[in-house]
Amino acid sequence: MSNSRVVKRVSTRRAAAAVLVAGAAVLAVLVPAGSARQQAVPANTVPPTVTGIPSLGQTLTVTPGTWTGDPAPTFEFQWVRCPPSGGAPDGSDCSTIGGATTTGYVVTSGDVGSRMRVRVTGRNNEGAATVATNATEVVGGQAGPPNTAPPTIVGPAVVGQTLTASPGTWTGTGITFAYAWQRCDAAGGACAAIAGATQSTYRLVAADSGRTIRVNVTATNTTGSNSVQSAQTPVVTTGTGTTGCPAGTGTIDVDRLTPPVRLQFGRQRITPSPVRRDTRTIRVSFQVTACNGRPVEGALVYATPTPYQQFSATEQPTGSDGVAILTMSRLRFFPASNQQQLLVVFARARKAGEDLLGGISTRRLVSFPVNLRG
Incomplete structure (x- = not known):
């Protein structure tokens, strides 16, 4: 082979190498270092979990846990039925449940005595990985609706007063409730059922x-x-002892009052005063007291002029100052006559739930000035 041919081949190879180096340099300029996307197969970093009560008829829910992968993976779920031991950590020796491929699963009779897992597969275009959740407790039968907030009792803990039970919060459908009241020691222990106390309310006895x-x-x-x-x-x-009045001073909650005490009306006011022929609305305030003038909170006050149909009336509760304010709109029969000088008002105060004429209720007639000439 001649020297000229050797030289020519060496030159050609050097030229090709130069082109490759130049191309790499161009790519280095066009694609900055560190900007290349590194795709990866999904990998689980925080295991998936199953939550819910493993009992017949209850709903279990799976969360996929935390995964890495690029692109971000999508998830597939397969519920499996495992032996009472829980089976293998990856669920490989558990039985597949046909059709159970969503995040929620309602426990069936076939699951009773087993433990449940979910095999979660994270998948992207680079590949897939499968891990299993924790195993639930052994599935039980007929557990009833699960409770998420316990029952509560409202009402004053005073002999003669009525306690009311709220059933709390439960999950499930078609739920009915039954109540059983219990009498316990001062610390809430040593409880015993109270005979016949099976309603949602209970009246305290001696x-x-x-x-x-x-x-x-x-x-x-x-x-x-x-x-x-x-x-x-x-x-x-x-x-309240024998008087019906609670101990202490200051405002009294109406629920703490019992016979023989009776509510009393204290001061009353009307706006405008006097009431005039063109008056369209009046505001009447009444203070309700008991037990030597202590304000009563929560009493219901009703008032209406007599003769009737002069101004409307709606029952209102008293506040912490014992005062109830009633706003009344004029009706067709005011004034009752062209000589009317007084607006006579019938007022009643009572405790909710008591007979209108019984318990601690009270009634009174009051009058306010009327000026039809002004």
Whole structure:
């Protein structure tokens, strides 16, 4: 081979190498360092979990956990039924449940005695990875509706007063509730059922004095029954003694008053004063007191002029100062006559739930000036 041919080949190779180097330099300029996207197969960093009560008829829910991968993975779910031991951590020895491929699963009778897992697959265009959730507790039967907030009791812990139970918060459908009131020691322990106390309300009796009260609420639906107990009330007191007045000073909640005490009307005012022929609206305020002039909060006050149909009337509660304000609109029969000088008003104060004419209620006629000439 001649020297000229060798030289020519070497030159050609050097030229090709120069082109490659130049091309790399151009790419280095066009694609800055570190900007290349590194795609990756999905990988699980925080395991998926199953939540919910593993009992017949209840709903279990899976969350996929935390994953890496580029592009971000999408997820596939497969519920599996495992032996009571929980099976292998990856769920490989558990039985696949046909059609159970969503994030939620309702426990069936075939699951009772098993433990449940979900095999979660994270997938992108680089590949896929599969991990299994924790195993649930052994699935039980007929657990009843699960409770998410316990029952509560409202009402004053005073002999003669009525306690009311709220059933709390439950999940499920078609739920009915049953109540069983219990009498406990001062610390809320050593509870015993109160005979016949099976309604949502309970009126405290003398035997409750010095004790606390709880209520046991049983919720029932097609999945069975589940019972939850409330917290205890404060220690029950006799409260009012023979007078019907609670101890202390200041404002009294109307629910703490019992016969023989009666509500009383204190001061009353009307605006405008006097009431005139062109008056369209009046505001009448009444203060309700009891037990030597103490303001009563929560009493219901009703008032209406007599003769009737002069101004409208709507019952209103008293505030912490014992005052109820009633706004009345004029009706067709005011004034009752062209010589009317007084607006006579019938007023009544009562405790909610009591007979209108019984309990601690009171009634009174008051009058306010009328000037038809002004």
